[in-house]
Amino acid sequence: MEIVLALVIGGLFAGGVYMLLRRNLVKLLVGLILLGHGANLLIFLMGRLIPGRPPLVPVDATHPVGLFADPLPQALVLTAIVIGFGLQAFALVLARRLYQSAHTDDLDQLRTTET
Amino acid sequence: MTPAIASEQQPANGKSWLHRLNPGWFVALLPLSLTLFFAGLICRVAAGEVITGSYPWVPSLGVNLSFYIDGLSLVFALLISGIGTLVIIYAGGYLAGHPQLGRFYIYLLLFMTAMLGLVLSGNIIALFVFWELTSLSSYLLIGFNHSQPKARASALQALLITGGGGLALLAGLVLLGQVGGSWELSTLLTQDIVIQNHPLYLPIVLLFLLGAFTKSAQFPFHIWLPNAMAAPTPVSAYLHSATMVKAGIFLLARFNPILGNTPIWQCSLTATGAVTMLLGAYLAWQQTDLKRILAYSTISALGTLVLLLGVGTAIAVKAAVVFLIVHSLYKGALFMAAGAIDHETGTRDINQLRGLRRVMPITFVAVTLAALSMAGALPLFVGYIGKKLIYEAALTAPSAAWLLTGSVLLTNTFTVVVAGLVAVRPFWGQLKPTPKPAHEAPLSLWLGPLLLAGLGLLLVGLLEFVPSSLLTPFLATSATAIADELVRVKLAAWSGVNAIFWLSLATLLAGIGLYTGRNGLRRLLSPANALTAIGPERIYERTLAGLQIVATGQTRLLQHGYLPLYLLTIVLTTAGLIGYTLLTRYGLNIGTHWSGVRMHEITVAVVILLATIAAVVSKSRLATIAALGMIGYGLSLLFVFYGAPDLAMTQLAVETLTVIILALTLYHLPRFSRLSSTAGRTRDALVALTVGGLVSVLVLTVLTVPMQSRLTPFFAENSVTLAKGRNIVNVILVDFRALDTLGEITVLAVAAIGIYALLKQQKQNEQNE
Amino acid sequence: MNIFVLLPILIPLITTIGVLLARQRPRLRRNLSLGGAGLLLIIAVELLVLVWRDGIQVIQVGEWAAPFGITLVADLFSAMMVLLAALMGLGVIIYSQATAEQRAEHFGYSALLHFILMGVNGAFLTGDMFNLYVWFELLLIASFVLLVLGGRRDQLEGTFKYVAINLFGSILFLVAVGILYGVAGTLNMADLADQLNSLPSGLVTTLAMLFLVAFGIKAGAFPLFFWLPASYHTAPAALLALFAGLMTKVGVYALVRVFTLFFTQDTGYTHTLILIIAGFTMVTGVLGAVAQTEFRKLLSFHIISQIGYLLMGLGLFTTAALGGAVYFMVHVILAKSALFLVGGIIYKLRGTYNLKQLGGLSILYPGLALLFLIPALSLAGIPPLSGFWAKFALVQAGLAAEQYVIVAVSLGVSLLTLFSMTKIWAEVFWKDQPGKETPVQAISFIPHQAGVSMLLPVGVLAAILVVIGLLAEPLVNLSLLVAGQLLNPADYIETVLGGVL
């Protein structure tokens, strides 16, 4: 199954990079979102895949029984998702404000600070 | 800083004589006491003693404030402080009432400190520190009249040329120190054989020469010196004739025992010196501006000094020491006098000056004395001794003696012309009206020139009639310090009718002849002078302009403003570095991980991939948002399949929020339009697929490495017992790695503050408009 | 176990919460902000003293032993960086009293400054790779918000580029951390240093490349720096001083940390690469500066150029070189920030940053000229100011390592730096102001209209620069100690992991 997920990650990165290189303000952000998804899935996969069991300790046990998924990558991905959300939300609103201010969503038109 | 100057501006009626003195007299007390101090050391040094001492400065880098006072340093120190005293008095008169006089003195004293530090340093890094400070103070002083663009440009030129040389010197010094094993001069002086046999010897010498030649205005770096005449005349007299430009000479002399006596050293010095000497002298007599005449003649003198050091025989070194002193005396005097003339008449153009002899008698005397010394015309003057020694050195040079003698002869002929231009032309004949009605300069302006010129006479007297005085042994120790062998000095102005006498006579006659025929000759030579149009000056300008063009071009090329291209560059850099490193350092090594593929998982994976494609190709914003949502939800399903319910819930919630925000923000943005060309799209698609492939490969490569998490067993073990929670993921978030979560919610908080500011600010901006 | 390792993160956080809660009461808010920054500086001094005297300090947050919990570590390098951050923070906060607009303050200007300090200090002190990611994101988002406060079009545009490129960098960082865990099974830096040695070096080197790019973007290295000249110059001077001083340096800090602590398997490859990047960064940065005629743009390009020197020290990878780079870091943070702050004063006086429209200031305000000249000459490496010792140390180390090309490049760049500094000097201070007769007399020594809050920070920075130049020994000594500690990580690893394992 890892190979399938590796392909999914690759696909997300390919799509993300393609969108990242577009001239459109929004597409660029879509690209970043796709890349973010890819990165999250990648970290998740790095804990190796253990189907089924969540890392929960049964009520009357002191530690988890049998095979369980690696909780650390989950925690990392969770944090990364939330942080990513904050940054993406900010970037989206920024893009909207930029559009309102510059009246264009074409990045090639947005070069005033460097010329 | 200004009260003393303010009083200077007012008419001094009814004030005591003390108040009428310019502030220079008081400032001069400082260098005067230094001069006396150094003079007091002559005894010890003349006896052959080397006075040393050392204080740690930056011991971690091996840099100490050491001093090393031998004959060579003391000669320089005396010149610096002595001429400095006179120049400071002079400047007080020259810049009387100037509102920035205080600043001028600060710069001048900074320079003096730096110059003294340079010649007295016993640590080569400390020496470099002072070396750079002289460049800096020279920059500030050349640009003193900074409202004139010319002054600014000249200051910059001097700084760039000497600063560039300085950097080369730094590299040279560091290499020298590393080869010689110390930054201390006293140690290095014992290491000459080690250093000269080291493979780095050649680069060291070249770097040193760059430093010395730029500083001492050797061809082709000489161009900054005439331009530096934009500085107030006290500066020209002090820095650009008597002292700073001699720093390069000092450097060559100081390191001659360590680096010298090799063919490369001698050849480069002799050749460069000869060219500079001739060129300077040739250009000098063709000028009409007094200061420029003197500046070119200074270049010539510096060339002579380098030449003499290059010849390197005992007699040449002796000649160098004497000529160094002689030149400083007469050139300092002439510069100051030129400034006095400028100050009192309003012009420095020799075509406008005539008959000043009557109105400026004292200045006239001073200039005449100095010019006679310069021309080396009469055995009465120390200049004659200098000239004599130079001829002697040239005649006895180990190689190319006749060539050198010829060059010296030609140079000296030109020098005689220059002397005439300075001393005869402005003073004799009918008085011509000048921009300012000419009258004699005040005491402060003629004292310096007269004293320096007079000293030329006095020295001869000392040498001639008091042979056992301190002076000769002192000069001998100086020469010995340079030559690294015992040099005997026995100087006499008159040594009978010999080859040198005839040479001197020939020089004088040729000079007088050339002086009378100079206008004709100048016309004759004017076509040749067109060649100077492609000289170093032009190269400097071109380089500067070229630099500007390259800089602008490069910046436009790199910082072009197209964000997608920036991102492309970064993506390609990333992919290139990682792909190259992976392939060359590790190789392709991907395992196959087909174990346990289940249908529903494959389905979700395919859905995610399809949604990705949809998000990429879709032309509608809503469809893109929907596709993004699909991907997010697909991911949360995957998380569910692989035992991550918390993650799935979070992903689900965040995805929903993102979709809402996307919908809200994109509402007013225009629909997607096709902006890039097909070629561009193809290129990007190729890049994207490469990156995607690379990431997949990387992931699969990493998965071949067996991984044993070192952390997970601990979490599993202690989650309940110590952290009292059964949901290990949550325990990690709020306990094991709570600091991450604290950071995370802070990020969220800042993001919210930012979004709020973005949106509300807009409202305020609109209200303001 | 030492509280001082934690406080540099905690104090800004608590201050910022206080400032936010007190948003209706300007005076209280201001005092809180100043007090927090002042306290932070005291703590930072204390921390450095402690580390210098007693060695590396460690806190295992939540009492979870390394490598299981998150470790905060203060070695000399971290402590020094924290001190610099605190100093810059206090300086900029004082300075901002005079310049920050009411409106920016309304949207949380001073709170955001403290958020930046929190993120920066967190990044300097953490001993955990993922935690480092979190702090990076914090200081990124805070800098995003600060850059757009004001909402002008150029700010929005510049910030968008800044955001886009840096978010890409963050994603790379995240991927890199993920893979790091995927191969080594741990996130603690000290533990990583142990674990990575037993892994195939080719794979580790590949991973190192990922970090090189991710941190290279933040540091503003060639060819990843585009975001910096695109955005920085749209910000007010006070902010720029902080950004110039700290933001890119965090990237450099991270590079130094990972490339001394655990990516040292194949230094012949990785560090040579860093050296090449260093050379290009220097050259392209300084040429960019030469091309500019706007105060902030010119100095922004210089930031890049100087990053090159820092990377040069890392790339040479000897104690002398790294020591030189550490000294350079201190020097450049102080000098660069001081220059931006002087720029702010000039803007206050004349209302423009355009060199062509400025002039005459050397006569009018000799003191201001001096305040400019000290950091400018320092930056250009004129002895005996601090920049010279930095340059000298690096040149010496480079020559000792027989890396002649990079030494030649660095010396050439140093001349161009001098050139571009004299450009500002000649245009702003020497030249007459266009269209105006420059008075012959000074108006006053310093421009009093700038007020104490603007002049004091600049004065203090300039004074420090003079002191660390003239009396360079203590700082040089410290820098070499820092370098020694970085190059011999055994002590660090031992202290962090303690008795465990």
Next chain:
Amino acid sequence: MHSMILSTATRYLLPLLLMFSIFLLLRGHNEPGGGFTGGLVAAAALVLYGLALGLRSARQLLGIDPRMLIYVGLLTAVVSGLLGLLSGQVFMTGLWSTQTLPVIGKLGTPLLFDVGVYLVVIGVTLTIIFALMENETDSKTGSLKEE
């Protein structure tokens, strides 16, 4: 937007959702859930309320500026960490009550920390969405309403 059914449904749904969010928060330490998810559910409930009954009533219901929730949440999280410090241990060391409560299990500082997270998440979400919605209505009507 102001549909009768939605507004009525929301009135009843709101308390349920809020209770569910608190339930998620409290059980998070032992079962899937936690401050983050709990916070999002609560925020969703309030956003829904705002959509159904207008932003103004949602704000009224909330009583305070959502930004204050962020600050208070951050403060709570810091305080939970500081408690460990004040009791002479390291920052963020977990302190636990001795008794066990139903549903929640033991009370402890990590739980308080999670409450902080919960509040921040509600505050952040509401700040963003409310500001966006306000912006939306502003630009739609062209009027500039007071906050």
